Amino acid sequence: MAKYLLKRIFYLLLTLFIVITVTFFLMKLLPGTPLQNQQKLSPAQQHLILKQYGLTKPVWQQYLIYVGGVFQGNFGTSFQFSDQPVSYLISSRIGPSLLLGIQAMILGVIPGILVGALGAIKKNTWVDTTTTIVSILGISIPSFVLAVLLQYFVGLKLHLLPIADWGGFAYTVLPTIALAASPFADTARFTRTEMVDVLNSDYIELATAKGLSKWGVIYHHALRNSLIPVVTIIGPLAVNIMTGSMVIENIFSIPGIGEQFVKSILTNDYPTIMAVTIVYSVMLMVVLLITDIVYGIIDPRIRISGKSN
Amino acid sequence: MQSNETILAVNHLKINFNTYAGKVKAIRDVSFDLKKGETLAIVGESGSGKTVTTRSIMGMLANNAVVDGGNIQFHDKDVLKMSERELENLRGAQIAQIFQDPMTSLDPTMRIGRQIAEPLMIHKGVKKEKAMAQALEMMKLVGITDAENRINDYPHQFSGGMRQRIVIAIALINYPEILIADEPTTALDVTIQAQILNLMRELQDKISTSIIFITHDLGVVAGMADRVAVMYAGKIVEYGTVDEIFYNPKHPYTWGLLSSMPTLDTNSAELASIPGTPPDLLDPPKGDAFAPRNPYALKIDTEQEPPFFKVSDTHYAATWLLHPDAPKVTPPDQIIKRQEKFAEMQKAALAKAQHHQIEEEEEQQ
């Protein structure tokens, strides 16, 4: 386990390094500079600004400085807000994004598991059909369409919850629902498939033959076996939520990383784009690492024999 | 160990399956009984209805199965009429089952000690520690070495043969009256097969359970069963004691099965096989279902189903060839040889019985 963990952390750092390198040089290929909004400055002033950003040095030096900085949490200075270090820009905005993301993950995964398991247990009944329809809708309807629908009906027509903005739990409800819909549907579908497989397996038949009641079989044998694999989709779900947050934060005017990312893209604020890219990648890699470790802990087949693949 | 007390009687059982394609008549009038302490083997090709029969005894038929008639008497109660609650009390306590594939029949995420102890805890209300202690005893009984250290292991840490021993331990922990073994050795290596069969025989003596042994492999039956029922297309076509079926078979299907089994004294270079495939039970043919594959088929086989003809008190076969008006046919060479051997065996048995008598008399003196 320790060896496996070390190997995984090594790959994580390697991947992170590659991500930093690739994004750095990609950004260098792009023409934008911090001067793009200030064409009227004299050449001397322009040089001064570039120097401030460290852009007068050779590219390889800039690269080394950047990499060194990143590992100390320094992502340079924003092009868009010339007085703000990118790290501040991000750290001040990570709170709302994390809060929304975690809420959406919980709201997606737990009901998703319940609905999926119920669909499998009541397979080929109206319960199953309903859950299947709901999950197809959840997967198909884009989060931003759902967000606008929620805004329109719940916020505008029914005045139940605030339409947009940030400040207190009530403001998180609609964006959380919009973000959670797709992870919910994914989890429900995945759990249903797993559970149907498990319920058809020989060991469930043996459990029935032991004299366990239907719900006894489900509680003692089926649930654990079908829930363990659900851990493996947490990573993809996190991606899903990160993606969704870009647009959802925009629609609901939430001061989060996603909203900042879109703003940075539209204004060619490269240092911020790079920083968000790195932050997103790190978050995803950490989630993947944690889910792998958790999977190893809860699945005895992996726990004992070590990681098979 | 054997007695004449019948503990299970299946009478005229008929089971259909509703499928998209129509009604599949999987079991078409099956009757047999099981005596206390005996081993009854049910032999047949896949799809002949062996497994459906055992599932109906466990009350574990699939949702689309419909019982079309008959009953299954277990201690004066009809299993088919039991409530779900009664069935739960029956399963794993009085009737237990061993499945075909030990690699998949254990819960991969539960420690085996717990899995073995589970039936005790459900049926007898035994507390966990006590149940685990009994599970340990059972593990030793089924021959799991180093049981103390392995009781908390998971199934994937055991080999196929060991896993089947665990499955047997689960089945026997409540000392059931009936053990249904559904092809328990099919998925195992030949050497392991022999070990498992030996174990089952040994345990049968120790805990005096009756066994219904389902297999498609007649070779396994010889050393295992007291009686044999041969199934074809949802019906029993011949049944008798193991010697009667092996050495004096009457049904052409049994002939085919025996001829397709390799034996040490098989001379021919090639194994015989039964041509064709079993009939489609969506629409079973009129008359004898085996007729299309039967080289000895008579005209009446295509018109009317054969009833059981009595061969001996214990031996019956459903073939028109046993009708007094039927022409005498010559069975395949191998079967003739077997019948010759049967005659010898009967002579020998007679002699042995006499010998025995003399010995006993001598001992008495």
Added chain:
Amino acid sequence: MADEVKLPADSFEPLDKSKHLDSEKIAAPNLTFMQDAWRRLKKNKSAIVAMIILIIFFVLAFGSAFFSPHNPNAVNPQFANLPPKWPGININGINGTLVQAGSRVNAYQAAGAGAGVHYWLGTDYLGRDMLSRILFGTRISLTVAIVATAVDLLIGVTFGLFSGWKGGWVDNFMQRVIEIIMSIPTLVVVVLLILILKPGMMSITLAIAFSSWTTMARLIRAQTLELKEQEYVLAAKTLGESSIKVAFKHLLPNLSSIIIIQTMFTIPSAIFFEAFLSFVGIGISAPQASLGTLLNDGQKNFQFLPYQMWYPAIVLSLIMIAFNIFADGLRDAFDPQTKE
């Protein structure tokens, strides 16, 4: 018991062996894999309905290139923001009226449009016909999705086949590459690629393709590893067939069902990505339209002119739902085990 029945005299005549032993006859007609899958698919009503909906959308969207009710880009400021109006029907919502400041007004009259002017789905803020723009946008969205999926397919299948077939350190290395790509959120990759390639139809297509091929590659590799050990592939190799020939003759046909199923799931996700990026404002740019840009435009006036958002949203959702249901149906048809 048999003796009780009177049997006809000729009952016990043996049957002619050569005639009655027809047991090798196979009762069911011989179907190819594809025919069998199609037969199963036809039984799945929802999948067939989804397929018909998709066909209708495709025909309308691509047909509109030749006969569109209006020019989707024709600006007509006089008729800006007109609600839907269907000739001869007087139901609120499609009779050309709007609720403004609490009272319902006839927007067409207010704009000075003649009695013969009808916009079935209304007009946008520049007076462009919504119906035409939606058809146009659907066409672009579908084109982007399908081209992206095709490129994704090409890269994914080639990569997966090569990786699985070569095995050893090549496979190991290629899998590490995939792992690295997969640990970067797709969206970030897409955004970076679009920034480098400059926003537009071409770059968005490529960006979606480049960021989504990894799933396909993994599936194909796993399957190739399995197929590689099959006797017929070993036989072909032993007989000296070249790797390329083995790949095309023996591997691809056996991978086809996986490829088809995965493709059917990739298309809706590509549609989603395109709509997403265009909605955010880094996708398709004016004057071109896609479902995403239409939604983006519609969202700005959603509180007052909800129809400008409704119709693109409905079309996008319908296409996504239909694709997902159809893909589910295909998967069940190709792989009956997963269903039962």
